[in-house]
Amino acid sequence: MRSLSFAAAFLVTTLASVRAYSLVDNYSGSSFFDSFTFFTGSDPTHGFVDYVDAGTASSAGLTQVNNNIVYIYADNKTVASSAGRQSVRITSNKSYNLGLFLFDVNHVPYGCGTWPAMWLVGPNWPNSGEIDIFEGVNLQSVNQMTLHTQEGCTMASSRNQQGSVVSNNCWINAPGQASNQGCSVTNPEASSYGDNLNNGGGGVYATQWGNDGIYIWWYPRNGIPADISNGSPDPSTWRSPDAAFPLGSSCPNDFFANQQIVVDLTFCGDWAGSVYGSSGCPGSSCQDYVQNNPSAFDDAYWSINSFKVYQ
Known part of the structure; x- marks a missing residue:
């Protein structure tokens, strides 16, 4: 019996170690931007934005690293040209299949006309899937998470999650849903977006992507689990997620593959522009507002401590 107990204990310990996450990439500090490519093409979401290259972003002060904190700004000094307001969109050079993604942010872009997002996306869109971890527009009050x-x-x-379902069909051309709406869940926490997030000092967005599903949590700065802070994250000990997207018979897990990390800030476009008139923002034209009010975008910036990927 003693040897059996030892064997059982060894098996449990071994299985636990197999399941444990190990850090594979830490995007932070002065080398942060070295791991990303700057997107400079036309905005696929038809935003009023001029995405600039790495050199332009650096010389214009749109990308900075101070005291190991990464800052990504939109232009807030000039009336925008007809090409749109200058901003930044970056994509990780590395792609991933499964893992735990921890995005530690202090501040996110916010304000009328803005459409910020942190997300994962695969090639040959939408065939390799897209996972929107953080996204919203204009004066939206809480975060929206979408596949x-x-x-x-x-x-x-009905799923085991904290958030509220907006839509259930993830197909970008699903009948009865807006074009490219996907399957969305809103976060119940006021601190998950905008001024409330920024005034609270930010926090961590955690996304677990496994063969059985994709699960997203938001933890404000004063509520980050100790295992995240000490570098040994264990989602099995966390509360139920804010958004749960089970994978299996109703959504094959091979619909998601080779995902790259993307961070961007666009303006107006298909979402922010289409709801601008009902968002409580000034005037009736999103583009006019974004073009002619540079100081309105003083709060339209990212402050990032780190992006960490565990597998």
């Missing part, structure tokens, strides 16, 4: 896929991925209306 975008090819046809054949749906979610149940």
Whole structure:
């Protein structure tokens, strides 16, 4: 019996170690931007934005690293040209299949006309999937988390999550949903977006992507689990997620592959522009507001401690 107990204990210990996450990438500090490519093409979401290259962003002060904190700004000094307000969109050079992604942010862009996002996306969109971890527009009050896929991925209306379901069909062309709406969940926490997030000192967005599903948590600065802070994250000990997207028979797990990290800030466009008139923002034209009011974007910046990827 003694040897059996020892064997059982060894097996449990071994299985636990197999399941444990190990840090594979830490995007932070002065080398942060070395691991990303700057996107300079036309905005796929039709925003009023001029995405600039790395050299332009650096010389214009739109990208900075101070005291190991990464800052990404939009232009807040000039009336924008017809090309749009200068901003930054970066994509990680490395892609991932499964893992735990911890995005530690102090401040996120906010304000009328803005459309910031932190997300994961695969090639040949939407066939390799998209996972929107943080996203919102204008004066939105809470974060929205969304999957975008090819046809054949749906979610149940009732799931073990904290958030509220907005839509259940992840297919970008799903009938009865707005174009490219995907399957969305809103976060119940006021601190998950905008001024409330910024005034609270930020926090950590955690995304667990496994074969069985994709799960997203928001932890404000004063509520980050100790295992995240000490570098040994264990999602099995966390509360139920803010958004749960189970994968399996109703949404094949191979719909998500080779995901790259993307951070961007666009303006107006398909979402922020389409709801601008009902958002409580000045005037009726999102583009006019964004073009002619540079100081309105003093708060439109990212402050990032780190992006960490565990597998």
